[in-house]
Amino acid sequence: VVAQAGRRDEIRRNLLAAVDGLIAGGESYANVSVERLAGAAGISRATFYIYFEGKGDLLRAGLDETLGEVRAGAAALLASATQAELAAGLGRLLIDYRARATVMAAILDEATHDGTLRATVDGAIAAAIEALARHIERGQRDGSVDPELLPRETAAWLIWLLERGLNQIIPGADDVRIDALAKTLARMASRTLYAQDCS
Amino acid sequence: MTSGRRSEPLDRRYIERRELTARRLLPAVERLLESEAYPELTVEQLTAEAGISRSSFYNYFEDKGDLLRELTGEAMSTITDATRVWWMLAPKAEKDDLRASLEHLFAIYSPHAALMRAVSDSLAQDARVREEFLDYMLAGAAGIADYIRAGQAAGALSADLDAELAAEWLVWMFERGLSQLSRDRGELEPDRVVAAATDILWKALR
Numbered sequence: 001v002v003a004q005a006g007r008r009d010e011i012r013r014n015l016l017a018a019v020d021g022l023i024a025g026g027e028s029y030a031n032v033s034v035e036r037l038a039g040a041a042g043i044s045r046a047t048f049y050i051y052f053e054g055k056g057d058l059l060r061a062g063l064d065e066t067l068g069e070v071r072a073g074a075a076a077l078l079a080s081a082t083q084a085e086l087a088a089g090l091g092r093l094l095i096d097y098r099a100r101a102t103v104m105a106a107i108l109d110e111a112t113h114d115g116t117l118r119a120t121v122d123g124a125i126a127a128a129i130e131a132l133a134r135h136i137e138r139g140q141r142d143g144s145v146d147p148e149l150l151p152r153e154t155a156a157w158l159i160w161l162l163e164r165g166l167n168q169i170i171p172g173a174d175d176v177r178i179d180a181l182a183k184t185l186a187r188m189a190s191r192t193l194y195a196q197d198c199s
Numbered sequence: 200m201t202s203g204r205r206s207e208p209l210d211r212r213y214i215e216r217r218e219l220t221a222r223r224l225l226p227a228v229e230r231l232l233e234s235e236a237y238p239e240l241t242v243e244q245l246t247a248e249a250g251i252s253r254s255s256f257y258n259y260f261e262d263k264g265d266l267l268r269e270l271t272g273e274a275m276s277t278i279t280d281a282t283r284v285w286w287m288l289a290p291k292a293e294k295d296d297l298r299a300s301l302e303h304l305f306a307i308y309s310p311h312a313a314l315m316r317a318v319s320d321s322l323a324q325d326a327r328v329r330e331e332f333l334d335y336m337l338a339g340a341a342g343i344a345d346y347i348r349a350g351q352a353a354g355a356l357s358a359d360l361d362a363e364l365a366a367e368w369l370v371w372m373f374e375r376g377l378s379q380l381s382r383d384r385g386e387l388e389p390d391r392v393v394a395a396a397t398d399i400l401w402k403a404l405r
Contacts, residue, residue, distance in 0.1 A: 109323035113238045146402070153387055153395030156380055161372030168336075168371055184364040188403035191357075195402055 008051050014041040015048070016062045020102045029055070029106040056114055059107045063117065066100045066107075067124050074128065078135045087186035094170050094178045101171040108167060129159045136193065146196045158189065217259040221269040224249045224256075228270065229313045237267075237317035238324075264325050271318050271328060274311040275335045281307035282339065282373075286346040290353030298397040304373075305381060305393050312381045319378065339370040347404060356404045365404065372399075 018040035022032050034055060038048040052058045073093035080086040097104075111117040132155035139145025162185075169181065227249035231240055242263055246256050260266045285300035308315075322329045343366035350356030373396075380392045 105323070112236065112320040112323070146398075149398055150391050150395045153380075153391045154399060156387065156392070157372055157376045157395055157399055160375040160379060161368055164371035164375040165368050169367055180361060181364055181368070184361050185368055187360060188365060188368065188399075191405060192399050192403045195405070 083190040091182035232313035286342040
């Protein structure tokens, strides 16, 4: 069973890399056949179907992988003690996400007409808003966050900023630009959440 | 040949009729988008809902993407104009002025929210919609960057912030935040949503 799970992971990674390559080559995910996809990943069509029900299933697996990584990165952000730490954590999150940006674009595109994918994306965003809102509330109780901030509404704006930034700004950005973007965002977020001297 | 002179008023009338037809279709599009995602909408549904014939639809529009482009341009220029109230605030404006400018933006944006979500949904499939949309985003980022620089020059906003990069993040915050948070699902109250955006802008740039 362990060997099989490892094999599935390997096949998923290869398939997602193949998706990345095909899209980078100008193809749209919707038009790529399972046959081509499997071929590009070095497996047969039959093997593909042992591990995945179809192309949608592969994207769901890719989405779960990305969301797991983003969740881990985001948890580190909320634990940052300083603005510099927040900037460093954001920088890592943006760099990691960039590697997945092509596949994520295909996933978000597919999610406009795949209800299951859409529900997963919406659920992840709702959970992120909830987590940041709780972080704000905790900070308000211990005095580190401005008591005037509206937790849920502020969290919603900031999570949408991050979500859109990840999908729109990050894909084409080089390392230098990502570093500058991370520092700018860390500064804006720190001021918003932790500054109490200018309202 | 005089065809140029002769076709000019005809073209103008045609363009005007196309705009008017788009405007007539807009409420129908927005009603349908309440219950159905844009990719699933058909021209049949649109024309039936708006009470116009299929032939007059196709007289002015190649397909529903063509209609969406016409509606997008109109909605996005209205929204950009509304955003200018914020960008043009005096550098030393009070927090209440900022809040009022965002209230105005929110009020102008809300009726277009369903349409703007349809635009988002079609960006991947429709290169022409995407191009037009990204042009407005660039213009939006430039407007916000000007606002930040004016505030920095006046000493109201922090000078050590990179105006361009901050504007890039913020334009996307508003793009998606407006389209999602103006949704009438009773989850978040508009007043509180605007108050939170005001706080973010007020504090993040200082």
